[in-house]
Amino acid sequence: MHELSIASAIVATVERHAGGSPVTVVRVRVGRLRQVVPDSLEFCFGMVARESVCEGARLELEVVPAVLRCAACEHEWEIEAPPFWCPECAGGDVAAVRGEELEVESIEIEQEESACIART
Amino acid sequence: MHRTHVRVLEDVLDANGTIARANRADFDREGVTVVNLMGSPGAGKTTVLEQVVGSLPGVRVGVLEGDVKGSFDADRIAALHVPVTQINTDPSFGGECHLDANMVRSAVPMLPLAEIDLLVIENVGNLVCPAEFQVGEHARVMVSSVTEGEDKPLKYPLMFRACELVLVNKIDLLPHLDFDLDKFLYHLDAVQPGVTHIELSAKTGEGLDAWQDWLVKAAMRERIPA
Numbered sequence: 001m002h003e004l005s006i007a008s009a010i011v012a013t014v015e016r017h018a019g020g021s022p023v024t025v026v027r028v029r030v031g032r033l034r035q036v037v038p039d040s041l042e043f044c045f046g047m048v049a050r051e052s053v054c055e056g057a058r059l060e061l062e063v064v065p066a067v068l069r070c071a072a073c074e075h076e077w078e079i080e081a082p083p084f085w086c087p088e089c090a091g092g093d094v095a096a097v098r099g100e101e102l103e104v105e106s107i108e109i110e111q112e113e114s115a116c117i118a119r120t
Numbered sequence: 121m122h123r124t125h126v127r128v129l130e131d132v133l134d135a136n137g138t139i140a141r142a143n144r145a146d147f148d149r150e151g152v153t154v155v156n157l158m159g160s161p162g163a164g165k166t167t168v169l170e171q172v173v174g175s176l177p178g179v180r181v182g183v184l185e186g187d188v189k190g191s192f193d194a195d196r197i198a199a200l201h202v203p204v205t206q207i208n209t210d211p212s213f214g215g216e217c218h219l220d221a222n223m224v225r226s227a228v229p230m231l232p233l234a235e236i237d238l239l240v241i242e243n244v245g246n247l248v249c250p251a252e253f254q255v256g257e258h259a260r261v262m263v264s265s266v267t268e269g270e271d272k273p274l275k276y277p278l279m280f281r282a283c284e285l286v287l288v289n290k291i292d293l294l295p296h297l298d299f300d301l302d303k304f305l306y307h308l309d310a311v312q313p314g315v316t317h318i319e320l321s322a323k324t325g326e327g328l329d330a331w332q333d334w335l336v337k338a339a340m341r342e343r344i345p346a
Binding site for chain 1 (some may be wrong): 121122123124125126127128129130131132133134135136216217218220248249251252253273274276277278281307309310311312313314
């Protein structure tokens with residue numbers, strides 16, 4: 001159940017960027033190589049969002065496909081499941097180019113009209 | 121009221137990463153190599169540690185025990201006269217399923233860093249969560265026992281990909297099990313090609329010299345890039 005820790009970390013990240021305004025949408029990018037269960041994360045987010053700027057916010061998860069790159073032949077390919085060997089040269093020195101993301105991409109916040117006018 | 125879009129682009133575990141780097145800086149300042157020992161409950165993490173920590177030639181060892189509850193493992197290590205510090209992720213019931221950088225941070229003042237060369241952090245028994253949280257370690261070792269089944273690397277690829285060494289424990293039981301060691305090693309190589317592994321039995325002592333040797337070299341920073 002590390003989704004609870006991750007959900008708390010998401011709320012803490014959002015709080016640093018929301019400036020105290022209520023948040024309506026939180027967009028999070030989750031790489032395929034992370035062991036994060038989307039349903040579980042949404043459930044935990046709803047729980048830890050209570051009494052924070054994220055209360056009632058919708059969590060939108062974007063799953064980022066896993067793309068690997070072979071150091072030997074520079075081939076790049078997308079994988080759904082192991083093996084991680086290069087399909088071109090069978091090399092084992094591979095690194096993830098994408099798929100390890102776990103980041104808050106953006107948020108939508110509600111702001112007072114007056115605050116906007118005061119700023120212009 | 122109007123709606124504003126705010127770009128954030130921040131790693132969710134950035135705060136954990138920052139604290140992990142602070143822990144690492146403290147360990148480096150004292151010249152202590154830190155190994156994060158992970159694996160499922162019952163894989164034999166404490167036993168493989170117990171068999172070697174008291175007798176590493178030229179290396180002074182300390183142990184940080186992470187458990188949801190209790191000090192059973194810490195008591196076993198303390199009996200070997202090795203300095204041991206205990207962290208409980210929850211003092212009552214149902215605590216965190218992993219150690220994070222902040223929990224280790226809270227234990228740093230209690231660790232005898234000036235008196236040790238190697239600190240082994242035994243994580244909470246779990247094959248999923250600990251892999252997500254760096255704690256400031258230099259290397260990660262996981263213990264996987266032959267009683268767990270040969271499909272485990274495929275089921276928990278993140279954990280098997282996160283470590284520099286896999287200890288295949290309880291090989292003394294192989295004659296009694298349907299476990300296919302070659303198949304396990306094939307699956308291991310499929311999720312982390314070329315990863316180092318040591319086959320051992322904490323019970324009979326087979327393979328313990330290789331594990332001991334790996335720890336000594338780790339403490340000397342021979343295998344681990346700075």
